[in-house]
Amino acid sequence: MDWINVEPDVYRLINKHYTPGRGGQQIKYIVRHHNAGILTIDGCWQVWQDRPASAHYQVENSGRIGQLVNDSDTAWHAANQLRNQQSIGIEHANCGGANEDWPISDTVITQGARLAAALCRYYNLGRPEYGKNIKDHRETGQTSCPYHLAYGGKYHQRWMNEAQRFYDELTNGTATTPAAPKPKETPVPALTPKYFRDFITGYLGPQFDAIQEIWRQLRGPGGQGWEQLGKNDKGQNLTLVDAIAAVRHDLVRIEKKLEEKK
Template sequence: MKNWLTLEPDRVKLMNKHYTKGRGGNKVECVVVHHNAGVLSIDQIWQVWQTRAASAHYQVQSDGVIGQLVWDRDTAWHAANQYTNQRSIGIEVSNSAGPNAGWPITDTAIREAGRLIAAVCLYYGLGRPVSGDNVRYHREFTSTTCPYHLAPGGKYNAALIGEAQRFYDELKAKKNGTTTGRHAKKTPAGGSSVMLTAKYFTDFIKGFFGPQIDALQDVWTQLRGPSGGGWPQLGKNKAGQNLTLVDAVAALRHDVADLTRKIDNLGGK
């Protein structure tokens, strides 16, 4: 995390679908914890949610890197019901191996997830992290085992909540010792408590332009193929390279013109 007090993540890779703008006038009341049930990076979970009607606000990788996929001010689709989604921050944590190994999670990911819980609780004035109160778990809201070992009774829960509480106390002391004037919290219409920091304004700008940029990237990919390398299903050129959509259209136009000339020549005979 670049800045715990302002919730500035290591990376921002916003979803372009499968979330809802705004929170319906509701304020953040809790954190909901998930595990990926997979070994997934920020980019990989973004791809998964492109094909699945789901999302979360944050992804914690096994190496501890934290990515933001849905802005806090918007509603991620993570807790199986709109009521909870509109009132919570969804945090996903990557596993480090699959089901045969028991869905393990690295100590680094557990630590960083705990700190993220603490930072969210402090930022939104939710109080010290407490399981079943301001820290909830996916399985509470639908028929699932998620977040598995991170849930109460699981082998990682004590470490997760312990770090969340320890770091909350540390962050709160730091905030109380450094917060003055321009860093004070403001409460906008709608009730959500936010800090008017540089992150707030950059988030707003990125949130406005992000979907347009994503749409342009999608168009570029369709025209040029993955990473600009063309599409194998369109055939290859004389150099053995995959054709792009533009190349394929040009080749088709050439073939049609050639066929037209041949037909005209036959007619002339």
């Protein structure tokens, strides 16, 4: 996990059950979830193929962090459209089932808290503070999620302590409030895909949603092409660009045949 640039260990982007863009809204806070299951990154991907829900990140028991929805898109995780548009959802895997009262390992607690701290720093949300830039799923809808991670739960304070400690470490112990300046020695973000997505989002604002929709139409859902356009010789769905190229190829072939008949 690249904490400075918030690049996950694994990208496993879902192709459905999320909304491209954020409807012109800005990211304001993190929402905590637990799986109510012992899920991996791939396990979450599979669940969300059938269930109309999603979150941006999954922290699995190995400690790996996977991204399933881009930060610039709206995951369906907080039971409220505006909250979805203004938040990033982090799922935490359980290490035991209902018979054990859904425990969460120290590794998952630590990694989830550090991810939240890194996101707070990256999006200038300020030092992690419950009720401000850290919220729980149960605040909306009829749910107990994130259960023991929620405010008052047995993991809450440990999670918050680590999130604040790691935020201070990332900012060299100086950025304790949103208004505190970043130190000069803070590393410059690498020119990663996430950096450019976030730059374009901030620069264009609501216009970025329209650009994302154009980009989605070109690539197809999840960048996997469009089933109705047919498949290539590798069995992959064609994108609009692929389809246009195929039409052009056929036109050239037809033109050559016509020339040969003259």
